[in-house]
Amino acid sequence: MRNEVVKRNVKMLSIYAGPGTLVHEGRRISALHRHDELEFLPIYQGTFHCYSEDGTCYDAHAGDVIFVNSGVPHATACEDETQCGLLQFKQKDFLDTEIERVVRYSSRLDSLSEAGVRVLHDPALFEAINRIFKEISEKQVAYEMFAKARVYDILGILYRDGILTDAERIYNSKEVQKILPALSYINEKYAEDIDLSEISTLLGFDPSYFCRIFKSAIGATFTEYLNFVRICKAEKMIAKGEN
Amino acid sequence: MRNEVVKRNVKMLSIYAGPGTLVHEGRRISALHRHDELEFLPIYQGTFHCYSEDGTCYDAHAGDVIFVNSGVPHATACEDETQCGLLQFKQKDFLDTEIERVVRYSSRLDSLSEAGVRVLHDPALFEAINRIFKEISEKQVAYEMFAKARVYDILGILYRDGILTDAERIYNSKEVQKILPALSYINEKYAEDIDLSEISTLLGFDPSYFCRIFKSAIGATFTEYLNFVRICKAEKMIAKGEN
Structure with a gap:
């Protein structure tokens, strides 16, 4: 196609x-x-x-x-x-x-x-x-x-x-605002091992609560979103001709 | 007031x-x-x-x-x-x-x-x-x-x-497009001595032609605009608490 x-x-x-x-x-x-x-x-x-x-x-x-x-x-x-x-x-x-x-x-x-x-x-x-x-x-x-x-x-x-x-509305929702630090963290450290319990602790959340609000905010699990970011970054590197 | x-x-x-x-x-x-x-x-x-x-x-x-x-x-x-x-x-x-x-x-x-x-x-x-x-x-x-x-x-x-x-229209006018390199030059080198004849030569223009199109594009002389940029930069530095 x-x-x-x-x-x-x-x-x-x-x-x-x-x-x-x-x-x-x-x-x-x-x-x-x-x-x-x-x-x-x-x-x-x-x-x-x-x-x-x-x-x-x-x-x-x-x-x-x-x-x-x-x-x-x-x-x-x-x-x-x-x-x-x-x-x-x-x-x-x-x-x-x-x-x-x-x-x-x-x-x-x-x-x-x-x-x-x-x-x-x-x-x-x-x-x-x-x-x-x-x-x-x-x-x-x-x-x-x-x-x-x-x-x-x-x-x-x-x-x-x-x-x-309405993506702006999603972004400005209370749920997304709560997990914004996690989104920034993923964006910076995507190439490293990212541990779910570590990131929850950093944000002051209980891991199971963090998983629940992450899923409710983004509509996907933490791991699914992390994989998405990694694929995006890889796509960008390929586009730039990097390895 | x-x-x-x-x-x-x-x-x-x-x-x-x-x-x-x-x-x-x-x-x-x-x-x-x-x-x-x-x-x-x-x-x-x-x-x-x-x-x-x-x-x-x-x-x-x-x-x-x-x-x-x-x-x-x-x-x-x-x-x-x-x-x-x-x-x-x-x-x-x-x-x-x-x-x-x-x-x-x-x-x-x-x-x-x-x-x-x-x-x-x-x-x-x-x-x-x-x-x-x-x-x-x-x-x-x-x-x-x-x-x-x-x-x-x-x-x-x-x-x-x-x-x-309509500032976007001004910016996109033929006259302004012609002197854009001069505007960038002023923006970078405003703190140094900027010589009108040097900048015209760099752009491949005769100095008197350059003055004419500059004035026609911006509505002010080269020197007036340079002073304006210097004042802007100074205002910004004061706002940031620099000297």
């Missing part, structure tokens, strides 16, 4: 926005692929088909928005007369960077419960996307401010409707 | 937002003061008076928004039955940090031509401010996303209407 690298075409904004009838490199059919960006396809005319990996077909009509979650494999096809737009951006580019790891982890955890491909019929969402296209094509003073405002509206709608998990 | 330290009362957002009838610490009259934050007072009922340093009185009525620019001295007074809201935030908290210096400099330069105190009658602005109050008081999921979106709308409106100078 193709891992698509999405280009950003709007100065000062980490988004790709392209109105028009042609989807994915000028072809009317796009084979199964995925990308980290959230994808939005507002439909203006005709019918648009989006396929998930298991072959389920999602049909969207004028006024609908096809939503494809980050990393979710999808293929698309449409009739000749179909007209749609295309908006793509990474959720994390619009969130505070310090919470990136928790975002990444929670989104990995939630990828099963979160929407993969969805057909959304929400006039506010449809309008927010179209406003981005309008601002970008007209390029009046401060168009990037209005476009950015609409990106936050879109994220707000997805969080409020439970289509995406 | 009092330099007011504005508290932020919204978690995850660098803003102060307080709906209500009472202005400035429960008093109906507030003496001349100033703060770095932009201030917005939407008026719901009655008449509100805002005074600038020279004694000019600005009257606002229901549906109006009083706008006070960053650092501008102002005093306020209102009748007992007057109802208004209060929104304050720093422009730079919502802009890319790398452009902060240019923002600061351009806003200092523009403080004369930019609005000081203004009565604005713009339904979109009024509505954006009220949406922030509504989101914050209801605190539904992702309220901070919708509030942040409205902050960008407010900045967009102020930039588009020429009430504030």
Whole structure:
């Protein structure tokens, strides 16, 4: 399957926005692929088909928005007369960077419960996307401010409707705040032997209580999370060409 | 004159937002003061008076928004039955940090031509401010996303209407891009003797051409800008308790 690298075409904004009838490199059919960006396809005319990996077909009509979650494999096809737009951006580019790891982890955890491909019929969402296209094509003073405002509206709608998990809310929850020192500790010492009872003692928690609040805060056990951090670090080193 | 330290009362957002009838610490009259934050007072009922340093009185009525620019001295007074809201935030908290210096400099330069105190009658602005109050008081999921979106709308409106100078646009202008290496050079070597002809040669510009594009890009001469950077650095050192 193709891992698509999405280009950003709007100065000062980490988004790709392209109105028009042609989807994915000028072809009317796009084979199964995925990308980290959230994808939005507002439909203006005709019918648009989006396929998930298991072959389920999602049909969207004028006024609908096809939503494809980050990393979710999808293929698309449409009739000749179909007209749609295309908006793509990474959720994390619009969130505070310090919470990136928790975002990444929670989104990995939630990828099963979160929407993969969805057909959304929400006039506010449809309008927010179209406003981005309008601002970008007209390029009046401060168009990037209005476009950015609409990106936050879109994220707000997805969080409020439970289509995406609100990572900032997770991060700011009481449970996560309690185990933040443990998360920092893991982040620094991931390459060493990390002992659960040692880390609980350091935080002044009973080990069994620590395990319970860790699981309740992060949605995974201490060991699962530690392994996740180690894999992330290894990925980064490989990307940098280190050993 | 009092330099007011504005508290932020919204978690995850660098803003102060307080709906209500009472202005400035429960008093109906507030003496001349100033703060770095932009201030917005939407008026719901009655008449509100805002005074600038020279004694000019600005009257606002229901549906109006009083706008006070960053650092501008102002005093306020209102009748007992007057109802208004209060929104304050720093422009730079919502802009890319790398452009902060240019923002600061351009806003200092523009403080004369930019609005000081203004009565604005713009339904979109009024509505954006009220949406922030509504989101914050209801605190539904992702309220901070919708509030942040409205902050960008407010900045967009102020930039588009020429009430504030769009610093990101200044920064991204062709002129500023041409002299960016000079700005970085000044930023690093401000403590040393910086010679104008040397810096022009380094950039491959004729000194008189360099002076011309510098002035056109920044709105000030090379020497004026260098002095500004030196003052900024000195302020920072004093704040840190260095010598």
